[in-house]
Amino acid sequence: MDFLSYLINGLGLGSVYAIIALGYTMVYGIAKMLNFAHGDVIMVGAYVAFFSISNLGLPLIPAVLLSIVVCTVLGVVIERLAYKPLRAASALSVLITAIGVSYFLQNAAQLLWSSSTKVFPSVISNGGISWNGLTVSWLTLITIGVCVLVMICLTLFINHTKTGRAMRACSEDKGASTLMGINVNLMISITFAIGSGLAAIASVLLCAAYPSVFPTLGAMPGIKAFTAAVFGGIGSIPGAFLGGLLLGVIEIFAKAYISTQLSDAIVFAVLILVLLIKPTGLLGKRIREKV
Amino acid sequence: MLKITDLKVSYGMIEAIKGISFEVNDGEIVTLIGANGAGKTTTMHAISGLLKPKAGSITLNGTELTKLPPHKIVGMGLAQVPEGRRVFAQQTVEENLALGAYSRKDKDAIEADLADVFTLFPRLLERRKQMAGTLSGGEQQMLAMGRALMAKPSILLLDEPSMGLSPLLVSEIFHIIVEINRKGTTILLVEQNAIRALDIANRAYVLETGHITISDTGEKLMKDERVKEAYLGG
Numbered sequence: 103m104d105f106l107s108y109l110i111n112g113l114g115l116g117s118v119y120a121i122i123a124l125g126y127t128m129v130y131g132i133a134k135m136l137n138f139a140h141g142d143v144i145m146v147g148a149y150v151a152f153f154s155i156s157n158l159g160l161p162l163i164p165a166v167l168l169s170i171v172v173c174t175v176l177g178v179v180i181e182r183l184a185y186k187p188l189r190a191a192s193a194l195s196v197l198i199t200a201i202g203v204s205y206f207l208q209n210a211a212q213l214l215w216s217s218s219t220k221v222f223p224s225v226i227s228n229g230g231i232s233w234n235g236l237t238v239s240w241l242t243l244i245t246i247g248v249c250v251l252v253m254i255c256l257t258l259f260i261n262h263t264k265t266g267r268a269m270r271a272c273s274e275d276k277g278a279s280t281l282m283g284i285n286v287n288l289m290i291s292i293t294f295a296i297g298s299g300l301a302a303i304a305s306v307l308l309c310a311a312y313p314s315v316f317p318t319l320g321a322m323p324g325i326k327a328f329t330a331a332v333f334g335g336i337g338s339i340p341g342a343f344l345g346g347l348l349l350g351v352i353e354i355f356a357k358a359y360i361s362t363q364l365s366d367a368i369v370f371a372v373l374i375l376v377l378l379i380k381p382t383g384l385l386g387k388r389i390r391e392k393v
Numbered sequence: 394m395l396k397i398t399d400l401k402v403s404y405g406m407i408e409a410i411k412g413i414s415f416e417v418n419d420g421e422i423v424t425l426i427g428a429n430g431a432g433k434t435t436t437m438h439a440i441s442g443l444l445k446p447k448a449g450s451i452t453l454n455g456t457e458l459t460k461l462p463p464h465k466i467v468g469m470g471l472a473q474v475p476e477g478r479r480v481f482a483q484q485t486v487e488e489n490l491a492l493g494a495y496s497r498k499d500k501d502a503i504e505a506d507l508a509d510v511f512t513l514f515p516r517l518l519e520r521r522k523q524m525a526g527t528l529s530g531g532e533q534q535m536l537a538m539g540r541a542l543m544a545k546p547s548i549l550l551l552d553e554p555s556m557g558l559s560p561l562l563v564s565e566i567f568h569i570i571v572e573i574n575r576k577g578t579t580i581l582l583v584e585q586n587a588i589r590a591l592d593i594a595n596r597a598y599v600l601e602t603g604h605i606t607i608s609d610t611g612e613k614l615m616k617d618e619r620v621k622e623a624y625l626g627g
Contacts, residue, residue, distance in 0.1 A: 264495070271481050271492055277443050278479040283467040283496030283544070387483070 107236055108358045109351060114242035116350020117249030118311070121304040122327030123334070123342035124256065125297030131273040131337040132293045135193065138200040139180060141324015142207035143298050145317060147173045147305030148222070149215055152315045155223050162225045162306075169302040177298025178291050186287065204321075211317035222313035225306075245307045252300065253343050260339060269293065273337070326353075329373050335386025344384055394418050395440070395471070395548055395581065400449035402432075402439045409435045411603035412449065417548065422570070422580040424590040424611065426624055427600035433583040434476050436600070437552045440581075441473040442466045453548070468496040472546035476553045476583075478537040482526030486517055489525050489536055493543030503543070510539040513569060531562040538569070548579040555586045567593055587624040591615045599624075 122144060129137045147169045154165035184203050188196050230239035260266040271279045272289045279286055308323055309315060326349060334345025349369060356368040376384065395417040402410040410432045417423045425433050438444040440451055442463030451458045453469055461469070472493075481489050490510060494503045511518040514535040520528060525536055534554055541549055551570065555563040563586065571593050574580045584590035591597055594611035599620060607619065614620045 264491075267484065267488055267492060268495060270484060274481050274483060275479050278475060278481065279492075280443060280463045281441055281467060281473050281475060282492045282540075283464050284492075285462070285464045 104358070107238075108354050110236075110238050110242060110246075112351030112354035113347055114245045114311075114350070115354060116330075116347035117245045118304050118307050118323065118346075119327045119330045119349050120249055120343045120346025121252055121300050121307070122323055123331040123346045124252070124339065125301050126328050126331040127334070127336055127339060127342040128293050128297050130331070131339075132269060133181075133185065133290050135185065135196045136200060136328070137185075137294075137297075138197070138324070138328075139184075139203035139207060140297065140301060141320035141322075141327070142204050142211075143173050143177055143180075143301040143320070144305040144308065144323060145211060145315075145320035146176055146207065147302035148309050148315045148319055149211065149220075150302070151306050151309065152220055152222055155225065156220075166303065166306050169306060170299045173298040173302035173305075174295045177294040177301070181291060181294040186290075208317050208321075215317070217317055220315040222309040222315050224310075224313065226310050241307075241310050245311075248303065248307065249343070249346075252303070256296075256339060265289075265292065326369070329370065332383055333373050333376055335383030337387060338383070338385045341383055341385035348384075394454060395579070396450075396452045397436075397440070398450045398452075400436070400439060400451065401447045402435050402444055403447045408447070409603055410439065410446075413600070413603070413605045415598050415605060415608065417579055417581050419547075419579055420574075420577070421595045422574050422582060422593055422611075424582040424584060424594040424597045425600055426584055426587040426590055426597060426620075428623070429585070430602070431600040432603045433600055434552055437473060437476075437550055437581075437583055441471065441550060464496075467544050467546070470545075470547035471550065472541040472544040472548075473550040474534075474537045474541045474552060474554060476556065478530075478533045480525040480528070480533050480536050480540065482524065484525060485522055486525055486528070486536055487521045489540050490517070490543050493540035494545075496544060502545070506543055506545055510542055513542075513572065514539050530557050531559070531566075534558065534562075534566060535569075538566075538573075542573065542578075546578060548581065549573065550581045550583075552583045553585060554582070555584065555589060563589065587620070588615075591620075 125140045126137065129135065150169040150172045151165050154160040154168050180203055184199050185196060188199060226241045226244060230237050260270065268279065268284045269289050271282065271284060272286050276286050327346065330345035330349040331342050333349060334341030352372055353365050353369050356365040360368060397416065398414050399412050400410055401408060401412050425436065427433050435444065439446045442458065442461065446459055453471055456469060458466055458469065481492065490507060497503055516532055517535055517539055520532065525533065528536060554566050558566065567589050570580060582590055582594065591611040591614055597609065597611050597614045598605050599607040607614065607617065
């Protein structure tokens with residue numbers, strides 16, 4: 103029973119990684135950049151949810167919606183102000199800018215809300231469902247459920263809508279997309295909006311599990327989710343889900359069976375191993391070229 | 394009518410197009426021939442908005458295209474089949490064609506045009522569910538042309554449509570270009586295969602290192618000694 107319980111908890115943690123990893127992978131797929139400020143958008147989302155619940159007294163769902171709105175706008179604004187002017191610049195300049203945006207957000211949060219940790223209110227009731235001695239908390243169930251729902255909606259959107267098709271076209275060839283009449287800048291904005299909105303959802307799930315809110319809270323989940331995206335094959339949406347879930351399960355198993363202290367090291371060792379065997383990640387696209 | 398006046402395009406400090414003027418009248422097939430690096434593709438990209446010109450004007454039926462955002466140009470009735478086809482390899486043939494009609498809102502007419510494209514290229518109908526990346530070079534060229542036609546352009550720009558194709562396929566592609574033109578679409582064709590291009594063109598321009606050096610009817614250029622020597626293999 104322990105094994106099953108660890109597995110489900112791993113999937114719960116992995117679901118959060120997967121939702122965050124989507125932001126990295128979608129932005130990479132379309133804008134071909136690593137948005138290292140993505141983790142800090144999670145942090146902003148967490149603060150917005152915290153203040154909405156604790157100070158404004160909003161119920162959970164409106165608080166989450168407000169957090170989504172704020173993060174979506176923030177993501178689009180970051181892209182417009184920091185990344186769009188660098189569209190023609192080298193990948194390195196964009197990367198350094200993204201790291202700069204990350205530090206900017208962390209320090210702005212410290213200035214605005216101080217560096218002291220705030221305790222996120224308990225928003226999801228403690229119990230859970232038990233079956234044959236196996237107990238799964240509501241939070242874990244909700245987290246996995248949200249992840250599945252996000253995956254279904256996003257897959258439908260990307261594969262079966264006109265905008266989704268246009269986004270996939272942009273990820274392949276921006277010039278040819280422009281020739282089709284696709285506004286590439288708009289598609290990049292939409293991508294940042296979706297990724298940042300998902301970051302807000304992830305922030306609430308994360309804070310419900312680990313109820314502390316502080317200015318650097320996004321850093322570690324951000325790095326883990328980025329790892330998950332690379333693990334699954336960066337640029338691939340199913341890859342982000344698979345990578346996120348696997349990473350969560352590996353982390354929980356490593357903590358349970360090997361060592362709590364070494365769990366992160368084990369996670370990254372597995373990543374290195376996967377990349378050695380399959381450099382494009384588990385579901386990464388091989389670059390196909392045909393003349 | 395597409396009218397290009399004193400067009401200059403630069404890559405950084407290097408001026409690739411040094412002030413060219415030409416026009417394409419409604420219903421014509423006009424070809425731009427020239428050696429590698431003469432600036433043919435650069436000219437095409439400037440017209441379709443992928444490159445911002447340094448100076449000069451490009452008007453389509455009186456509308457200045459250089460002032461429009463690049464993605465608005467196809468909506469003005471100008472579509473381009475880019476060099477190297479550039480189909481969306483990871484989308485199906487059908488999805489590629491739907492993307493061609495991205496700028497249009499007239500659903501019923503789009504359906505009818507899709508049927509027309511399949512009539513023109515029956516091969517695409519057979520392969521409609523297949524990923525574009527799995528098509529042969531000739532099929533990809535057909536898809537790129539069909540995709541451009543889905544925008545219902547009044548003028549179609551074709552950049553090196555014969556590149557990398559077998560002589561038999563080249564004949565088929567040129568036959569289809571004439572067919573498209575006969576149905577009322579104006580054509581601007583860029584080609585290294587000068588014989589084929591001059592053969593179907595009403596008029597032609599010769600582009601040499603960023604300048605237009607010769608212009609005449611296709612028929613006359615075919616007999617022009619300078620053109621013969623430089624582009625038609627003597």
